[in-house]
Amino acid sequence: MAAAALLPFSTKVLSAAPPAETITPALIEAARKEGKVSYYTAMDLSVAEPMAKAFEAKFPGIKVAVERTGAERLFNRLAQETASNIKRCDVVNSSDAAHFITWKREGWLQPYVTVDIAENVAPEMRDPDGTFVNQRTHLSAMAYNSSLVKLEDAPKGFNDLLDPKYAGKLVKGHPGYSGTIMTATHQIARALGWGYFEKLAKQKVMQVQSATEPPKKLEAGERAVAVDGSDYLFWMGRERGVPIEVVYPIEGTPLIANPMAVFKAAPNPSAARLLFAWIMSGEGQEFLVNLSGQYPANLKVKAKAGRPPLSSIKTMRDDPVEVEKMADEIKAKYARIFKV
């Protein structure tokens, strides 16, 4: 099932998680006193900023600062800030689940569990010690611009993309910047071997950075086919009337978990907990689902109508433990093959 391997350890290990909490008037009051909260995320701004505004509307007097960049750059930024004793991050949410293993080991994450998480989030979607939880799941899908590619010419899977007819027509994100692509690169390399990327690199691929950019390049008509990219953005474009068709590769679609955690050094600890708790609540999760159609972690919240159910898609298995070990190697190999 989805994000089955989010966890490095079996849930049978004795849990060190703190007791589950709810949003109490005292928490809201304390958060309001702090007045602000910073949310580090890799999620596209078209979803993250409206979500922040919804939180601000729900809890007036608390301003959310969204710090968005690719998950790999976010990881770097947090490492540099922490090393320089700069305390700014309150809540962190990233598309590279491996980062949470590192941060937990470093002791940077504050264990915090809400009743919503304890009751409505599947155990394999959360850390037994309560330091992080999957906020939502998305996929790194393939897609094409249907005004540039005819249905019968459309690729059905990764290997189809090696056809010479796609040379110069592909756009792709970069694992050195994007957590989605890092996770996806690991899964594709495991399934198809690095030789696949070596062949793909000969197809004159346009290399962009974040997984949020291929959907935009497709919409602009700059390239006809996206090798990868955040599925929810392809869908959101399509729902806006952009001629985009989403493809779930026959070899399997890379699965991306998006964990979230409260930072131990959070300068606004109460507002951090409040934002975290609200995002995991039915209301927060519904907001995310309604706006973007990503797959919710809260089991009480239904997936967006009109999107294929996650269970109907053949997904690849994510493995943050392996990604954590191999991240540097993946970046180095990728940079050597694609020259950037």
Add this chain to the structure above:
Amino acid sequence: MSSAAEEKAVGFARREAGRGLDFSRPILIAVTALLVVMIVLPMGWLIAYSLSDKQGTATLGNFVTLFTDPSFVDPLITTLIIAVSVSAICCIVAAPLGWLVARTDMPLRRIVRTLVMASLVTPPFVGAIAWEMLAAPNSGLLNQLWRSLTGMPSDEALLDIYSLTGLIFVIACYTFPYVFILVANALDRMPGELEDASSMLGAKTWQTARRITVPLALPTLLAGALVAFLQALNLFGSPAILAIPAGFHTLTTRIWSLFQFPPKPELAAAASLPLLLLTILLLRGQALALGRRGYAVLGGKYGEPRLVRLGAWRLPAAALALLVLAMPLFLPYAALFNSAFSRVASRLVTLDTITLHNVRFTFLELSSTMPALKNTFLLATLSATLGAVLALLIAYIVARRAVPGHRVLAFLATAPLAIPGIVLGVGLFLAYTRPPLTLYGTLWILLIAFITIELPAAYQQLSSAFHAVHPELEEAGRMLGASRLRTLADITAPLLRSAVIATWCFVFVAVIRELSAAVILFTSETKVLSVLIFDLKESGDVGAIAVLSLTMVAITTIVVAVANRFGGGREAGRLHARTAG
């Protein structure tokens, strides 16, 4: 920074109180110490890091990697190709254009001159993004236009901006104005009598041009070529926008990529040194080239140069000049406006599709916009003010030889010219992420970077202004019993006012568009506008980028216009003319 400024103020105040006491030495020491903190310390760490491995043991391994690993050698070669090509293109375009504007009766020549200068307000990375909108192979507006005109199939393109030639073109667009200004100014100053004499002796127009004008202008052109070479060598923004999608690195983007996790500061430091050394070498070359120019202006006053009559070529010449201007100015700004008010940058906005979506998103939703605007303004204002004060102080000390050892100051104030922005960024990062001065993560480190980068230009501008004010005026003041500070305030300052304002503007504009040092030194709390635009580029939010870029350029233009009203550039020019005569 402020402490040094205070010390300086205190020094002057004491001098005022106890006239006769010599406070020259403390001032010299304070200013020197400040410059050491700003320049020597970061460069020292840079060299130290480049010679050590992760554990801090001494090694030459970084340089071995640098010159053997293809992932460094390729960018190095690419960078050299870019720099040479840009330099050549800039000369080929700027020399004729400068001549047309300065020495012919071409229509619109004043407007052309102003517009070329105005195109310098555009940050090069914004220009690169705008050219992406114009000449991306498939979605680029110019390619679409060409396809609709010629019926070229949809998978072929006239222009491909994501290529080495595309990058060279875009860098040249925003570099040739520097060469143009040098050439046009040199041609302005060139004595008309020499050309007159040549024509009187029976030489044809083209012979005069070949024998007199070109040889006289050649040293300037050479200097211009070096300036263009240096610009292209050390530029970060445009390559970061265009080279990565094209699948190659330049040296500056490669250095930046070394700050990806896990950061490799030792390699970044080592990779910075070739840029530093090459820049120093070329600046020596430029000094030699410009030094030779001396003979052209020796011998006092000359008449206004005579304008060459273009005759039938007047209109074609003007059309050519406007075509050149379309590249850095008309086309990119059209694309930015289109993108700002359109949902998709690749579609031409019409009355039906015009939308304020991007404006709303940028100013109402994007939570980084306001903090970035605030930071940028604060930094630009502070850097401009402190930078101008510091440059003024150094220029005064050096021009009036106020203290022994003033030459050291002049050297330190011009030294940053040899430090590329990204190299300074790396150096400051290494120097100030550790005690005793942990400035990383504060606005101070950006302030130091910006002042350091702009100090040479500010110093040169003010020092030439000082040279234009006759010391006799000050000496008269001193002889009548006024203190040095009094003389400075009552006599020198009013004469320098317009030069100081011009310097202030110059630094302000330069800080607003700075990216290469900021991209290494910013943290999420200290994000500036240029870095925010760069972050938005990563996720491909071009609509918001267009809105922010236009805002940035609008602000810059307004500040420059207002400052000019208060007696900036033009008046400064007049002052020079007056006092030098």
